[in-house]
Amino acid sequence: MSIWGKLIGGAAGLAIGGPIGALIGIVIGHAMVDVPVERWRTPETERRQVAFTIAAIALAAKMARADGHVDEAEFCAFRRLFRVKPEEEANVVRFYRLAQRSTDGFEAYARQAAQLFGEGSPVLEDLLDALFLIAKSDGYVTDEELAYLETVARLLGFRGGAFARIRSRHLPSHPDDPYVILGVEPGADLAEVRAAYRQMVKEHHPDRHIAAGVPPEFIRVAEQRMAAINAAYRTILAQEEAA
Numbered sequence: 001m002s003i004w005g006k007l008i009g010g011a012a013g014l015a016i017g018g019p020i021g022a023l024i025g026i027v028i029g030h031a032m033v034d035v036p037v038e039r040w041r042t043p044e045t046e047r048r049q050v051a052f053t054i055a056a057i058a059l060a061a062k063m064a065r066a067d068g069h070v071d072e073a074e075f076c077a078f079r080r081l082f083r084v085k086p087e088e089e090a091n092v093v094r095f096y097r098l099a100q101r102s103t104d105g106f107e108a109y110a111r112q113a114a115q116l117f118g119e120g121s122p123v124l125e126d127l128l129d130a131l132f133l134i135a136k137s138d139g140y141v142t143d144e145e146l147a148y149l150e151t152v153a154r155l156l157g158f159r160g161g162a163f164a165r166i167r168s169r170h171l172p173s174h175p176d177d178p179y180v181i182l183g184v185e186p187g188a189d190l191a192e193v194r195a196a197y198r199q200m201v202k203e204h205h206p207d208r209h210i211a212a213g214v215p216p217e218f219i220r221v222a223e224q225r226m227a228a229i230n231a232a233y234r235t236i237l238a239q240e241e242a243a
Contacts, residue, residue, distance in 0.1 A: 003053050003082075003215040016047065018112045019104040020054045026098055048116070048213030053082075054095070055113040056127055056218070059152060060134050061099035062106035066148040077137030081130055083217045106148070110155035119157025122203055123212045125166065128153055130221045132170040141171060169228040178232035178239075190240055197233045204229070 016024070057078075064074050075096060084092050117123045131152065135145045153163045161183070168177040176186040182196045206214075206222045214222070 003049055003217050016051050016054075016116075019102075019108040020051050020058070020112050020116075022104070023054055023058060023095075023099060023102055024050070026102065045211070045213065049215040051113070051116050052123065052127065052213050053215055053218070055109050055116075056082075056130055057092075057095045058099040058102070058104075058109040059106055059113075059127070059131060061096050062109070063131060063135060063145060063148050063152075065100065066142075066144045073138040074134050077134045078130075081133060081218065081220050082215075083220060106152065107155060110152050114156050117213065120162060121157070121212070123209060123214055124156045125158070125204075126209055126214050126218065126221050126225075128156060128158060128166055129169070129225050130218070132166070133221065133224065136170060169225065169232075178235040181229060181232035182236070190237075193233070193236050197229070200229050201226070 060074070060078050078096065079089075079092060082092070113124060113127065128149070131149055132141075135141045135149060141149075149167075150163060153159070153166070158166060161180075165180055165183050168174075168180040174180075179186045179188060179193075182193060182200065184192055184196045188196075204222060204225060206219045209222055210216055210219070
């Protein structure tokens with residue numbers, strides 16, 4: 001069953017609680033779907049995938065209003081990242097629109113995601129990467145969107161250098177960005193760069209993220225992140241060869 005079928009099934013929502021679980025309940029109520037009550041039978045991996053997906057929907061939907069207007073390009077980007085099938089379109093639209101109107105602020109969703117997955121975890125980096133990809137889907141990131149992203153990042157546990165590393169993957173603006181992306185000091189020796197690159201490849205392998213709670217439908221984000229990491233590594237190698 002796809003992640004969207006699991007969401008509408010609702011069993012995992014009963015076991016999650018908080019604003020994430022509440023949003024599932026709201027959607028189920030609007031869809032008038034019978035909700036299974038045997039919440040103890042929900043596998044932990046499935047519960048985490050549902051929680052991750054709802055957090056992503058809620059934070060993306062709230063970001064769409066960050067600059068004062070809702071851009072359809074951002075919702076289209078969300079659908080591409082989640083590989084939504086045509087037959088599941090209605091359910092995705094329902095979650096997204098209700099998340100935009102929910103009374104809980106984006107801070108509540110970000111804080112609960114941090115509690116569920118651990119501050120600064122690779123899973124939450126997936127979530128932040130997705131928000132960046134959605135924000136720039138219309139060709140630019142507004143000051144309001146960037147402020148939103150920085151606040152969400154802080155709530156998820158990405159501060160200072162950690163946020164700079166993620167931001168540089170999406171909004172490069174400095175010659176040192178390839179080093180920042182790999183988390184090493186500009187001008188670091190090749191051995192240190194290579195070790196940092198290998199560690200990042202290991203930490204961000206898609207299989208590890210699926211095991212930690214990222215739905216398979218969401219792996220396109222991990223693929224794009226690895227492309228940015230590989231590009232940064234190649235850039236540094238080319239600079240070393242040219243020196």
